[in-house]
Amino acid sequence: MNTILIKQVSLNGKNVDILIKDNIFKLISSKIDIKTERIIDGRNLAIIPPFYNMHSHAAMTQLRGFADDMPLFKWLNDYIWIEESKMNEEDIYIGTILAIKEMIHSGTAFFLDMYWFDRQIIRAVENMKIRANVGITFIESRGEKEIVEKIDFINNFKHTSSLINISVAPHAIYTCSKDLFIELHKVAKQNNLKFQTHLAETIQEVEDCKKAHNNLSPVEYLDSIGVLDNNTILAHCVHISEKDAEILSERGCFLIHNPCSNMKLSSGCFNTPLVKKYNLNVALGTDGASSNNNLSMIEEMKFAALLAKHHFKDPALLSAEEVFLWATKNGAKAVGINAGEIKEGMLADCLLIDLNNPLMQPNHNFISNMVYSADGSVIKTLICNGEILLNK
Ligand SMILES: [Zn+2]
Secondary structure, rough: EEEEEEEEEEEOOOEEEEEEOOOOOEEEOOOOOOOOEEEEEEOEEEEEOOOOEEEEEEHHHOOOOOOOOOHHHHHHHHHHHHHHHHOHHHHHHHHHHHHHHHHHHEEEEEEEEEEOHHHHHHHHHHHHHHEEEEEEEEOHHOOOHHHHHHHHHHHOOOOOOOOEEEEEEEEEOOOOOHHHHHHHHHHHHHHOOOOEEEEEEOOHHHHHHHHHEEEEOOHHHHHOOOOOOEEEEEEEEOOOOOHHHHHHHHHHHHHEOOOHHHHOOOOOOOOOHHHHHHHOOEOOOOOHHOOOOOOOHHHHHHHHHHHHHHHHOOOOOHHHHHHHEEEEEEEHHOOOOOOOOOOOOOOHHHHHHEEOOOHOOOOOOOOHHHHHHOOOOHHHEEEEEEEEEEEE
16 A cells, blocks of 8 residues: 655644555654655645545435425425436446545545445445445335345445445335334344434424324434434434433434535524534534535535524534534544544545635634635545545
């Protein structure tokens, strides 16, 4: 593997040399004099962790701009699910490649995906050398044969690369029964895999859940069947009560906030005050490109901060520093990857940011500039697992 020496790069406002050996940050020091295969001049660059996109349907880039400006269930039933049913394996592969290219250009080194034709997603990830966790996705109406085949695939999954893992992903409580949720949670536990689902995305979902399950909220319902724990990753969680927050805190679940998708589909506003009160684990995701319509985690950070400030009428509610951690360190933590920070011994995932870019000037507060001012043009280099995937 490559050895890369980055000279005099700004790390938390201080200029340092950083040695990447194999796939880890081997040494960080004020000066490193070692002969290496590759030296990067880090002057006028800052080093930060890349983004970890914790909720995506990558291949939905195929549906970018296809159906806009309508509510979630109409959007799903009348447009998205019909069009998705026509997609073949090659469509999924090409859509995922397109998504990964966009993610790399916007600074993302990892995505947690949930979609169909998982083998094609894995093939695309292998070819692009990005990190990913591919959710093996279940919808009950697709039939018992598919469920059995997917569980068999999970039980016999062999790692082809340290960059790729799989997770068990029942789509939602309105597409998978109680018995299927319980069975899939067992499969995840037996195989030591993460368990992810969509939850509490809309008010309609909460009301339908209460009607169907003895007045239990979606969080209470999943807790009552024993599938919430610290391996559970819940996309959206827009509509949660104080009692839900207590449960999510006790179980140690990760909540994935998708502000752009929630705003575009008018699903509601993520309850940042409650999440902060209970110190819940939160990371950020873009959701699919059909409800965003891009995969930029920089935009996602800005929208998360602005949405919280606007909705709860409190400009101090969510700072740039907090939302930056949601997009970086917390994402890596949610899937148990030893990355998301620039520290010796951690996996060598990083971005080099062009401090001379007009969007980054003046540099009163670097993180503020990254969250509120930057776009993808400020990213000069993306390194994932010690490999340079982007260098402009
Ligand atoms: Zn989603």
